[in-house]
Amino acid sequence: MQVPAPFEYERATSVDQAIGLLERLGSSARLVAGGHSLLPMMKLRLANFEYLIDINDLHAELGYIRLSDDEVRIGAMTRHRELLESDVLAGVFPIFADAEKVIADPIVRNRGTLGGSLCQADPSEDLSAVCTTLDASCVIRGPGGSERVVTMEEFHVGPYETAVADNEILTEIRIPRKSFKVGSAYAKVERRAGDWAVVSAGAAVWLDQGRIVDARVGLAAVGPNTTGIPEISAALRGHEPDESLFELAGAIAARSCDPATDTRGSADYKRHLADELTRRTLRKAVERARS
């Protein structure tokens, strides 16, 4: 039987009350949302905490998808299922639904949250790649109502390590919207349905009069952090999208990533996937931006 080591269970009633608890308990405490990453790690005793602070009651406060002209704001407690089923999100950034369809399974998606996924900071985590692709920023709240906003690059300190301090909570993800036609897509190669990625890629393309104003690619499972590749953006800007451009982007992706040979595949195979998935998602993103 796998059970976590003993801990004290606390339940948060508001964001600020949770921060108060974190301030008092320090690094001996951890927040738990959906729990589908943290509890398995605690069962394996890879993670041990004296206190768990259950923030599921904060769904009313932090579970939302809000669209305005210049950005999309998503609350950290928004569950996978809500991201998958959101028509608003599918309308502006279909990359979310693409990714959610291949994250775990429908039952796990009933519990898991956006904030929990990002804070887990697993190098293979799909929503981190989505947020990197979309140039999202993370809103982190701390003591006394203080708030800071960091980029995805700043957010990911290393594998399983984020910029969120012991007395802080990730509350919201903000995704900028630009006044151009936008298309986005996500693709993942996995060994079994619902598994972690062997490699996955996200792409977003912004078009103005047929030319690429901006393009971004985010890769997962090919290095210590989810990786955005600025060189691809630079290579694509100003051009009309076509196959040769996608090929170039794929080649840059393959040589810019740092995959490890493991049970999921060899480093060479993963580079090949980074290339191929970059092409596929860019192609799809352009197709969507044009339609």
Added chain:
Amino acid sequence: MQVTMTVNGTEYTREIEGRMLLVHFLRDVLGLTGTHWGCDTSNCGVCVVWLDGEPVKSCTVLAAMAGGHEVRTVEGLANGAELDPIQEGFRQCHGLQCGFCTPGMLMTCRALLDKNPDPTEGEIREAISGQICRCTGYSSIIRSVRWAAVHEASSAQEEVSAQ
């Protein structure tokens, strides 16, 4: 710590450890052994129960998290001796052999039919994609869910005609 939750319409208050998982609370504390306990890693889906109407894997939910909430297990499907149509469907169409996955399958499929009374084969396969059955090859489970969908639709029709 003390936890109070409603399971199949009955409120229970028990003293538990904070680390106790919901599946063990149901089976070992309440004696509701209809919910099975399988892989322990939220992969196999035999432990699926409802938490506030949504199917969840109870090996990856703390019992404490269910405090103040409503849980429904496979024991809460039948109405006395009268089986729920999804149970009857599994019986009619041989939706099980060994039965180990069945409680979780039933809870997921009941939730599916409540949201989508006429699911396609693809929609049923997607709904149970987080659950493993080693006996049936899934085909008879899909037939069982379709059986329940068709019979629920026709009994709803009969009720309308009777009025």
